Amino acid sequence: MPPRDDEERRLSARLQTLIGAGSLSGLASLREEAAGRLGTGHEVVLAVEHALELRRDCGRTPMESLPIWLELRERSATSLPPDSGTAVAIRARCRRQLLGCGRPGDLDELVELCRRETDPDARIDLALALRDRARFDDSTEDLPGALAVAAEEVRRRGADHVAVTAARRAQIEVLLALGRTEPDSAAQARELAAEMVDDPDGEMPGSRALLAEALLLTGRTVEAGRVARLAYALDAGTFDPARPLLVVARTEAAIQARATAQEALRQRQAFFPPESHYVVEARRLVEELFHC
Amino acid sequence: MSFVLHELRETVASRWRRELAGPQTSVRTHWATKVGYYQAVEALLAGGADAAELSWTDVVAEVRPHGSRTTFFGVAGRHARKPLLGAYLAAQRNDVARCFERDSAPEMLIDETKVWSYWPHRVGWTDELFRAGETHAAVECLLRVLLDWAVRERELAAALDHAPPVCAIEDLVVLRAGQTTATEAARILREGIRLRLADGYGTDGVLHLLRREFRPAPGPAPGNRPLARAIDQLMRNSRTPSEQRRQAVAMMRDAIAVLESVPE
Numbered sequence: 001m002p003p004r005d006d007e008e009r010r011l012s013a014r015l016q017t018l019i020g021a022g023s024l025s026g027l028a029s030l031r032e033e034a035a036g037r038l039g040t041g042h043e044v045v046l047a048v049e050h051a052l053e054l055r056r057d058c059g060r061t062p063m064e065s066l067p068i069w070l071e072l073r074e075r076s077a078t079s080l081p082p083d084s085g086t087a088v089a090i091r092a093r094c095r096r097q098l099l100g101c102g103r104p105g106d107l108d109e110l111v112e113l114c115r116r117e118t119d120p121d122a123r124i125d126l127a128l129a130l131r132d133r134a135r136f137d138d139s140t141e142d143l144p145g146a147l148a149v150a151a152e153e154v155r156r157r158g159a160d161h162v163a164v165t166a167a168r169r170a171q172i173e174v175l176l177a178l179g180r181t182e183p184d185s186a187a188q189a190r191e192l193a194a195e196m197v198d199d200p201d202g203e204m205p206g207s208r209a210l211l212a213e214a215l216l217l218t219g220r221t222v223e224a225g226r227v228a229r230l231a232y233a234l235d236a237g238t239f240d241p242a243r244p245l246l247v248v249a250r251t252e253a254a255i256q257a258r259a260t261a262q263e264a265l266r267q268r269q270a271f272f273p274p275e276s277h278y279v280v281e282a283r284r285l286v287e288e289l290f291h292c
Numbered sequence: 293m294s295f296v297l298h299e300l301r302e303t304v305a306s307r308w309r310r311e312l313a314g315p316q317t318s319v320r321t322h323w324a325t326k327v328g329y330y331q332a333v334e335a336l337l338a339g340g341a342d343a344a345e346l347s348w349t350d351v352v353a354e355v356r357p358h359g360s361r362t363t364f365f366g367v368a369g370r371h372a373r374k375p376l377l378g379a380y381l382a383a384q385r386n387d388v389a390r391c392f393e394r395d396s397a398p399e400m401l402i403d404e405t406k407v408w409s410y411w412p413h414r415v416g417w418t419d420e421l422f423r424a425g426e427t428h429a430a431v432e433c434l435l436r437v438l439l440d441w442a443v444r445e446r447e448l449a450a451a452l453d454h455a456p457p458v459c460a461i462e463d464l465v466v467l468r469a470g471q472t473t474a475t476e477a478a479r480i481l482r483e484g485i486r487l488r489l490a491d492g493y494g495t496d497g498v499l500h501l502l503r504r505e506f507r508p509a510p511g512p513a514p515g516n517r518p519l520a521r522a523i524d525q526l527m528r529n530s531r532t533p534s535e536q537r538r539q540a541v542a543m544m545r546d547a548i549a550v551l552e553s554v555p556e
Contacts, residue, residue: 009412009441010415010416010419012416012440013412013416013417014417016439017419017421017423017433017436017437018420018423020432021423021424021433026420026423030420159493161497162494163496225546226546230543230546232539233539263535
């Protein structure tokens, strides 16, 4: 048995405490201290960097975060075995930045990365990447496969509520994409999103936006507007807070709808790359509303 | 939090550990002997030994450079010198002592080994705990640190039906300031370790489940006061941006439509 390294254990416990306490300055100091004691390639040091950059992501756009995570991924690949928990977590965060950037090239790269990964979270990312790629050309070719992957992950994750919710969210996202042409998928998305909103353990951020979209797809326009307005007010500060505005715009009268869609476009342009599906979707809606 | 930190420095386990690993030479020698036995237990469990079947002869054979019947029963069992269980009983903390009363000396040794193994994690936890701010965050930090330990020491953590290190039970009782008994704390921590190791939950999944245990009991219904306050604030503040006012009006109209459609 290798000798116990109490120093490493103490640093790891400090990391867990700082994550629980949500202390950004504490993580920054710990990073310096741990690197000095253990060396920059040590797993605990890279785990601290993972936690630190995760916190810093809150104040950055995906475009700003992506190079930081790519660099961290490179460093972790040279120092850690591929199946170490920290290396897996860093690669997962890197994939999330590609998903957040949402440009066609990012999504193509993400699909390839996910297909090479053995981490179960990569399967969720694969389903989401396939769904997002279909937004550019309205194709549905990849969506049945994406749905199967997400549904399988929901089943496989057993009772871990947090893990199941992540898979369930991906399942709903794919159902919403399929629901544009398949009423049954839209109805199923509505049912699952309503369950997420009514979760007795507390609603997951962003689930109201999914419900609003599902309600709109199934023709319950008034209710969709109502849920989307609440989602916009309640989900401020979450990823893509402008998403419910696209539903609100579709439920409003022409002049107000244009203003709402323009606001959604303005917010998305400020956060996402111009070629991303986020901006493309909002711009399409603005153009549609101005031409009708 | 500073008072809690003071209390955590003075728990029974802290004082016991401080005395044993302290400067007094005779006690330090005993501590070194104990550590030799803890390392032997850790190695046996990591090598696949069944905690329930572990005998004193197995442990003695594993001790390096060598163990003996005399030193084994000097560090473990009812007649051991300075056992942690004895420290709890002497401090009249029978509530905590009851959580780890065992029939056999090897099982008692496993309980102490858990505390010894967990201790560096506890030190790291207390070093940063001043940043936690509130009790619920401090509890969350404790759970995170405990789960981190359990993942690093899977076999030891799983031994004796996933019993937590007794010092963590005592710490949780301190943090909860009388709202959680030692028996409840032991059950919650055991459940956390079991879910993380045996049932394949991630750390976030375990924390999500355990947070229910610490949720305050629902208070009386707040009535319409929070709503009235928000409306009052909106109406009084003439600097509220027009877009925000418009959205507020839309949400209130939505609420009126829903509330008026509900039958009396």
